[in-house]
Amino acid sequence: MPRHAGPPSVLDLDPGALEEVVLRAGGRPFHARSIRAWILRRGARSFAEMTDLPRSLLPSLEGLLVPLSSNVAERRAAPDGTVRLLLRLRDGNAVETVVIPGRGGATLCVSTQVGCPVGCRFCASGLAGIVRNLSAPEIVEQFLHGRAEAVSLRPVTRAVVMGIGEPTLNLEALLAALEVVRDPRGIGLGARRITISTVGYPDRVRRLAAAGTPYNLAVSLHAADDATRGRLIPTMARIPLAEIVEGARAYFATTGREPTFEYVLLAGTNDAPDQARALARLLEGARATVNLIPYNPIPGSPFRRPTRERVEAFSRILRGHGIPATIRWSKGLEAEAACGQLRIDRLPREPGRAPDPSPQGVAPLGG
Numbered sequence: 439m440p441r442h443a444g445p446p447s448v449l450d451l452d453p454g455a456l457e458e459v460v461l462r463a464g465g466r467p468f469h470a471r472s473i474r475a476w477i478l479r480r481g482a483r484s485f486a487e488m489t490d491l492p493r494s495l496l497p498s499l500e501g502l503l504v505p506l507s508s509n510v511a512e513r514r515a516a517p518d519g520t521v522r523l524l525l526r527l528r529d530g531n532a533v534e535t536v537v538i539p540g541r542g543g544a545t546l547c548v549s550t551q552v553g554c555p556v557g558c559r560f561c562a563s564g565l566a567g568i569v570r571n572l573s574a575p576e577i578v579e580q581f582l583h584g585r586a587e588a589v590s591l592r593p594v595t596r597a598v599v600m601g602i603g604e605p606t607l608n609l610e611a612l613l614a615a616l617e618v619v620r621d622p623r624g625i626g627l628g629a630r631r632i633t634i635s636t637v638g639y640p641d642r643v644r645r646l647a648a649a650g651t652p653y654n655l656a657v658s659l660h661a662a663d664d665a666t667r668g669r670l671i672p673t674m675a676r677i678p679l680a681e682i683v684e685g686a687r688a689y690f691a692t693t694g695r696e697p698t699f700e701y702v703l704l705a706g707t708n709d710a711p712d713q714a715r716a717l718a719r720l721l722e723g724a725r726a727t728v729n730l731i732p733y734n735p736i737p738g739s740p741f742r743r744p745t746r747e748r749v750e751a752f753s754r755i756l757r758g759h760g761i762p763a764t765i766r767w768s769k770g771l772e773a774e775a776a777c778g779q780l781r782i783d784r785l786p787r788e789p790g791r792a793p794d795p796s797p798q799g800v801a802p803l804g805g
């Protein structure tokens with residue numbers, strides 16, 4: 439649990455510990471179950487709105503417990519309906535959650551770390567390095583804030599763990615959080631509706647498969663050869679692409695869930711026809727779709743978005759080799775330039791601060 443002053447939040451406590459606190463406040467065991475349901479199912483933000491709690495219980499309860507450990511510090515909406523939420527955590531750190539409206543419902547994009555140790559050269563979140571892992575309750579609360587934001591528009595039907603951070607470097611907290619998210623008595627979003635996105639540490643992908651819940655998996659490749667990938671994601675340079683693709687195949691073999699491969703297209707870096715052919719060779723025989731994501735430029739970045747013609751040509755080559763490919767033109771461009779930008783904008787300026795690949799409290803890469 440992250441260090442902070444003050445009482446725990448409801449989701450910081452397991453049901454037994456929550457019951458103890460409620461009894462100490464003068465309540466009954468069923469009040470603890472009711473409080474958890476108000477938070478998870480009905481989205482309550484205060485004990486006062488929990489109308490079945492005795493009013494006499496509130497003062498002592500409020501001294502021992504807080505409803506949530508995070509709050510929405512800032513909200514930025516784009517004309518296409520995408521909303522970025524900056525959530526303030528109790529230790530003063532901030533994290534981003536994005537609500538993306540779709541035809542049938544909204545998709546939430548949630549984060550798993552404050553910052554990110556992977557340091558992809560084209561990513562706003564990787565620019566400032568890692569601060570710490572999020573706790574399981576902090577991950578669950580992103581679903582609660584996102585659902586509250588989405589509710590005026592449509593229900594939340596999907597979630598992608600694709601926000602700030604590398605999910606497999608905070609796997610235990612993420613899996614604990616997703617257990618809560620899947621519980622039909624609370625948020626009730628099933629594993630089929632949740633996609634975990636990773637840069638592809640093969641051992642961690644296997645660990646995720648072994649955990650036994652078949653979430654959708656998206657593996658970020660961003661290159662078709664090891665040299666280009668090493669330049670784009672230097673902290674991953676020692677893991678060959680072939681091993682990463684093999685890890686994704688193993689995920690499919692264990693879970694029956696066909697992974698997708700993500701590929702951010704950067705003009706003049708990884709978008710050449712030869713690179714499309716190399717990608718087709720790399721993925722030969724793998725059951726998977728490639729999602730092509732034309733780059734969202736961020737201020738100060740040396741990378742550029744390829745032209746539409748170049749993107750479509752890349753996609754045609756993949757499909758010509760029998761690899762299903764889709765193009766994802768990102769939403770929310772108007773809200774911010776890139777994922778993680780809202781948080782980055784509010785970081786104190788530390789010129790020259792480089793991504794730190796081995797922060798305290800975060801598992802070593804590939805370990």
Ligand code: SF4
Nearest residue numbers: 554557558561564603
């Ligand atoms: S793209 Fe993902 S893994 Fe890479 S630095 Fe950004 S948040 Fe981290």
